[in-house]
Amino acid sequence: MDEDILQDFLVEAGELYENLNEQLVELEHNPLDASLLNAIFRSFHTIKGGAGFIGVTPLIELCHRAENLFDKIRNGERQYSSENADVILQAYDSVGVMLHSLQLGERVLEDVDPVLLAALDAAVKGTEMPVSAVAPASAASVKLKLPDGVDMDADISDEEFEALLNQRDQLITHEPTTKPVATTSPTAVPAGLDPDGEISEAEFEAMLASLNAGKTAQESALDAARAVGVLPTPSAVVEEVVAPVAKLPAPVKPNKLMNKPSEEVESTVRVDTKRLDEIMNLVGELVLVRNRLLNLRSTLQNEEIAAAVANLDHVTMDLQASVMKTRMQPVKKVFGRFPRVIRDLARKLGKEIDLEMLGEETDLDKNLVEALADPLVHLVRNAVDHGVEMPEDRIKAGKPRIGKLVLAAQQEGDHILLTITDDGKGMDAALLRRKAVEKGLVDEVTAAQLDDKAAFDLILLPGFSTKTEITDVSGRGVGMDVVKSTITKLNGGIDIYSVMGEGTRFNIRVPLTLAILPTLMVGIGAFNYAIPLTAVQEIFDYDAAQTNKIDGRMMVRLRVRSIPLYFMREWLSPSTHGGDLDHSKVVIVNVGMAVIGLIVDHVRGQEEVVIKPLGTKLQGAKGYAGATITGDGRIALILDLPGMMSRF
């Protein structure tokens, strides 16, 4: 199996697979949408074609049947009933499983569940679900296998492949075809005539022989004779050979022609993200050079140089923006999976839910798109499970029977705001307070002091779950705190709003890109360090009079609280003790749920930095999120506060 081809296939099939997800759910709403049906048909067809190319038999089996079913549906011979939808979605899921195992490096896949194949066959035939045992049995016995000795890499044309599959189908179903001659002949013809046909006659013959193994001896002998003889011995065969040639260019099956990759106009290029990172890196360097030139311009006072530098300034800015854009992907990539998630979940729970998605075309950084997928899935599942009520309860509460879930994305300055809103029962702040106390997460006094908004935040604590029973949907209490920490890691934030009886809204704010991090640059000793700005609460002058030593730890009084202090100089070089702290500053930061004060020598100001990984041997170094290069070309280390705390 050619690895390069396989990888290309996986990328292409992966995209089709993702699109199918959305299309299939949409189809349930518009089962007669012809263009949608065609699109789905084509997707299965293309995946099948690719699978045939790399020789993944189970995948071919599956896609071929799905394709056949959709062929019937779009021709109006079958309906996309909810029974058929269940079978198709099941098939779709196993396509996903197979693609996933291929991606994980498995090269020999398990056979498809014969029950699923039978169900698909039954759906194609239009009979009821579990048909006779004959179909699955024969499906298992007559496999489309390339015989040994056939070069897997040899090209086989679409037509040949189709014909092989169709032929096999006939073997399985034993249905008398109206024109057996016309259906078998295309297999023989392209070998000699198709321009794409690089397959040798011998190979082709062997292939046919293996296919025909299921036929009677006489039949296969006849077929072999046909195959060997593109030779026109019996006059009947001559007709077979000629007829399909005339047919091919005619638009008998326009879908098949449309599907040929050669006819698609490619306007995109696939690029490895590593390469984009390299470009980003170099652009970052260019920006630094420009900054130096801008400094020089003011000292040199030469008009011509000034004009050229101003020009460079503009070009660099545009270049930076363009490169950033190449890393952007529409939020749709994440949102796309939700219709299916919600459909399945709502069906399982017996709820009725309408999903509305807004701002799907909003772009954000590719890495963010991937990182956000899991937290969002979790929130959506929660909204369906805990938020939206059962239809009867909704009617009792005077709400429309069908619940509503809105997923929205929009850009807000240098941030993206994602909201998940449901019109369900809302959260009970009093209940949350009580639960938190019961679970020992907060004490009673603190709980009583929390306002409603803060009470909602309790669900983000580790170990909090209001469902007493564990379901496989949600409610294991390991979700929300993971959501919170994932979003924090992305330098984002999460806000919860809820009104009893009216619904709940989750607001998630994340930066547009992960490549640039807003930081507070501080000086400790001779060196600069960058603290992620999202963690910084406030900064004030160090005043020894405001500190106390409590239980062996230095604390600073800040309004009505005492906050533990960490002396950065000691942490960074334990040999230096004490020293002059007169002009030091205290930077108050949030680390997880805790608030601490860092003592630094200087505060240099706010700076947006490009995060670069530390070099070899330092990649796992605790306390650092990476390094960056400051405007003067020097290196500043970016602090990772939770990591730093664990080292203190």
Next chain:
Amino acid sequence: MSVGNLFDTSSNAVDDQEYEGAYLRCVLFQLDAEKYGINVQRVREVLRVGEIRPVPGSPFDVLGVINVRGVIVTVLDTRQFFKLYSGPITDLSRIIIIEQQDQVLGLLVDEVEEVRDIQESRIDSVGTLSDDSNNRMIQGIAHIASEGVIIIIEPEKFFDGFNVGHGVGVPASSVIDSGDDDLF
């Protein structure tokens, strides 16, 4: 600044004695009193020593990091590997950037001399004098009549072992450089 520009490899490149058989092209450098050679194919470039930014809490053999055209490169205190005392950085000090697959490392050395072809037949294995860790850094020893001993080192060994001196953390930057494209 590449090695090719730095050294004129046409002259001096061949050992003065009659020349036959396979040879190893090496960058020769000085460390304390000894002369070392490193396979030129593993050397990406040789840099003058600029500012080396220390990384508090890093393994003992790491001097710090430098900025090589926008990429952060770790610099090792090469003397540590050969159980020598750390020496001062002088005008002659250089950082040899070596590479292995995607990884790069800087080696701080006292002086870089030249690029030299050394006949492989002249390189003797050091055998098992001891199983010291620094012994494993050494690929062999070449005896050259005119100038004595050249210690040939194995650059791979610098990338090995004691990567993280203090536990494995998950820095936020790991989110950035993951190029994996998980479609499912």
